[in-house]
Amino acid sequence: MKKTTMASLAAPFVLATGVAGISERLYQYAFKRVNQVPETSAEKQKYASVYYDYVKWLRDQPTETWMLHEDDPQQQLVATYLAATPASKQTVIISHGYKGNGETMANYAQLFHELGYNVLLPDDRAHGKSAGRYITFGWLDRLDYLDWLKRIINHDGEEVRIVLFGVSMGGATVEMMSGEQLPDQVRAIIADCGYSSIDDELVYLLKRNFHLPKYPFLPAVSAINRRRLGFNLNQVSSVAQLKRNHRPILFIHGEKDVFVPASMLEENYAATQGPKVKWIVPNATHAESFWVDPAAYQQHVRDFLQQYVVDSTPLPIAE
Template identity: 50%
Template structure:
């Protein structure tokens, strides 16, 4: 073999490896790095002409407390808004926001539960809102933080409270992943809206959808990066795995027209648990738009489910 041919044969695999490494690093930062600012018009930063603004305005004006975990540790401090309801402090909704969102982006959900007589706790997940962190963990570490928030709620409001876990998109995945861990008896029901089956499934789907790229070899490399940065591999982050251990009643909601977290994932999540359960596929609803597509029916469906399990 000529020297030039041998050099080419050894260089091409090397270049391919370098290219894959650069691509995986780019995709990791694209998918995992926190936002520096919220886009104008988003649910976290709505303009007056958006559907989010009335509930966002209510949320900003509502009397509330700032709660903190790890308050003296700048790199690990976590924030939540606590909104006590003068009508009822025994029913509590813990509300988990979506990917690259914030507690404020869940204003409509907070108002929905508050108007139904719930006290509300809305955390900012790691690397979101007022909480510390640079990289998003897709709910896997957040689920542990929410367990700490539950302890704070019970310490503040007493052991007689009844708690509902509610989340949309990544928040939906977060509360599903919580369901496989030991939960305090005060948690009576879970409502998840358009959560994914696993971080690996969702990222593989987005690689294909947005970049026209296959799962291999990029996603295993991204997983290795995340193991170094956040301490866990992507195959750990599985709602499906956690739901198999779930015993808490759970209501699955998903938009029929969801192309961001494909609707098929809802059917998979539903099938994964043997706990008391119900499912509603919302006609014509896109990702995280089920409430906005049909607010009255959404409200009724959630209420009907929760009334089975709360006093």
């Protein structure tokens, strides 16, 4: 009887220890910074050669390095700024994907450069040359981008027209920015395959990649994140932020995306309160919409910007 009682008392401890250990490993896997960009997925290897052509193009441009919190190595953030030629009063801030960096967005930088935009390419927290131990999946990055916006306005002038653009985690980042009190200079947003919330995304990936249930693992991972980064994962929601947005948004999503399912596009699209356009790209997987047909991608972006940035007058923004 004594052995049975001790075993039954120990069982919850063993279970909790197991959950804690697995949750810590999951947290490290998903949130810990990487200092090198991981290899792309197998289906995108066919684009590798042309991708590196874009990277070479960006490296050959006369760029500037911008910094935030330059005197604090623990908080320092780095971005690359590429001025338009000829000079322009239209600027895009491009938000990169999970475990990428600004340079991995070279193809989009060239697209906007060809459209006559100044381009800012930040490295998010825990990515590239920026400081940080843990990835925040856009939540704290959205606040950093408010500081980048101030820097753009100071550099390019009060009359600058700004576009927010992002892909994957970057798409979610600009969607989450949309719910903040943005300066009037921000005219439009383009979000390519952004997730609806990090809760939804992690639940989906827990099941798909690890065959694990939401409970008890997601709450445990969220508790770890709260201790280390100061916020609960259920706060990280594009949908909640988009409900406060009144700016025009172009949503882009690959029809065959199995990393951020297209159903998340529908949630984001339904949430936003401003003018909205969606383009679901046939046969495109996650973050593949540009690569499937770069010319069509540029045309959709151009048409949207022509309406809401180039030919627009300032919108009355209800904050």
